[in-house]
Amino acid sequence: MQFPNLMPIAATDAAVRWNSLYNFLLGISVFFFVLVIGAMILFIIKYRAREGAKTFYFRDHHFLEACFIAIPTILLLGIFGWGYSVYNSMMRPPADALEIHVIGKQWLWQFQYDNGRTTIGNLYVPLNKPVKLIMTSQDVIHDFFIPNFRVKSDVVPGMYTSVWFEARVPGEHQVFCGMYCGTSHSQMLAKLVVLNDQQWAEFQRGKKIGPQPDARLNLAAEDTTADPSEAQAATIEPVSLATQGRAVFETKGCVSCHSAGDPTHGGANIGPSLAGIFGKNAALQDGQTIRRDESYLRQVIEQPQSHLLKGYQQSVMPTFKGLISETEMNSLIAYIKSLK
Numbered sequence: 001m002q003f004p005n006l007m008p009i010a011a012t013d014a015a016v017r018w019n020s021l022y023n024f025l026l027g028i029s030v031f032f033f034v035l036v037i038g039a040m041i042l043f044i045i046k047y048r049a050r051e052g053a054k055t056f057y058f059r060d061h062h063f064l065e066a067c068f069i070a071i072p073t074i075l076l077l078g079i080f081g082w083g084y085s086v087y088n089s090m091m092r093p094p095a096d097a098l099e100i101h102v103i104g105k106q107w108l109w110q111f112q113y114d115n116g117r118t119t120i121g122n123l124y125v126p127l128n129k130p131v132k133l134i135m136t137s138q139d140v141i142h143d144f145f146i147p148n149f150r151v152k153s154d155v156v157p158g159m160y161t162s163v164w165f166e167a168r169v170p171g172e173h174q175v176f177c178g179m180y181c182g183t184s185h186s187q188m189l190a191k192l193v194v195l196n197d198q199q200w201a202e203f204q205r206g207k208k209i210g211p212q213p214d215a216r217l218n219l220a221a222e223d224t225t226a227d228p229s230e231a232q233a234a235t236i237e238p239v240s241l242a243t244q245g246r247a248v249f250e251t252k253g254c255v256s257c258h259s260a261g262d263p264t265h266g267g268a269n270i271g272p273s274l275a276g277i278f279g280k281n282a283a284l285q286d287g288q289t290i291r292r293d294e295s296y297l298r299q300v301i302e303q304p305q306s307h308l309l310k311g312y313q314q315s316v317m318p319t320f321k322g323l324i325s326e327t328e329m330n331s332l333i334a335y336i337k338s339l340k
């Protein structure tokens with residue numbers, strides 16, 4: 001069953017699977033609604049109170065009881081299994097997914113790419129390639145919502161949440177903030193622009209990409225004036241995000257305590273070496289083991305005491321809370337991830 005005019009287009013494989021499940025649930029609800037209400041109306045008429053009619057007494061029909069238990073159980077477990085499979089595929093990005101950093105702030109969306117480019121309001125992604133968004137907020141809780149992809153996740157200050165997708169439909173897709181976040185919440189919009197291989201290569205090289213056709217309406221988008229941040233990015237040769245992070249590592253003084261397994265960075269050893277730590281487990285002083293993901297790195301940098309490593313009685317690492325901006329934090333994390 002399809003309801004093309006009620007639903008946004010399904011622009012990823014996951015969205016197509018999501019739609020099938022949704023339509024199945026809708027279909028099964030309509031089926032049981034008609035069955036139950038239909039039977040009720042029929043019985044009201046057929047068995048209405050009449051002179052001399054005696055109610056038939058009926059009990060202990062084991063076969064019927066077994067059906068009442070088995071059919072809903074099988075049906076609901078089936079729906080659970082189906083839902084779990086769709087959910088799981090939407091929650092687990094492939095390891096080779098392209099990572100893009102998203103920062104939400106009152107009231108705009110900012111995007112940082114591996115190649116060092118930053119855009120505001122327009123998120124550029126390649127066609128038919130898995131993309132993982134690593135998202136955080138600079139102020140209040142926002143929510144990144146791409147209806148055409150059926151992708152939606154809260155964007156929370158102080159931590160990273162992520163979503164992933166593989167766009168199948170080129171052109172522009174609307175992005176909304178799905179969390180009421182203050183007066184201009186309704187203006188907190190973005191366009192997700194899916195570029196073909198050639199356009200993506202140009203974007204990677206720093207070229208400005210013009211307005212793309214609206215993916216839903218299939219019409220050419222109106223020629224809006226270009227975002228100044230993009231025009232700038234087009235003229236400045238981008239420096240990769242990790243390289244930007246290396247500069248932050250130096251200016252914020254991390255380099256005076258940490259070796260980065262990078263010969264040009266000296267052999268500071270007040271703190272542990274940060275080479276190759278990303279994705280590995282850390283043993284903490286309090287006996288816990290924790291995976292070193294983006295949120296871990298951020299928490300250590302902001303509150304070193306909260307994740308004291310095993311073997312350290314007390315951390316001499318100062319807190320950097322409030323001293324590193326969100327964009328710097330993203331580049332710093334990209335740098336630590338790049339260390340082998």
Ligand SMILES: [Cu+2]
Pocket residue numbers: 104141142143177178179180181185188
């Ligand atoms: Cu918002």
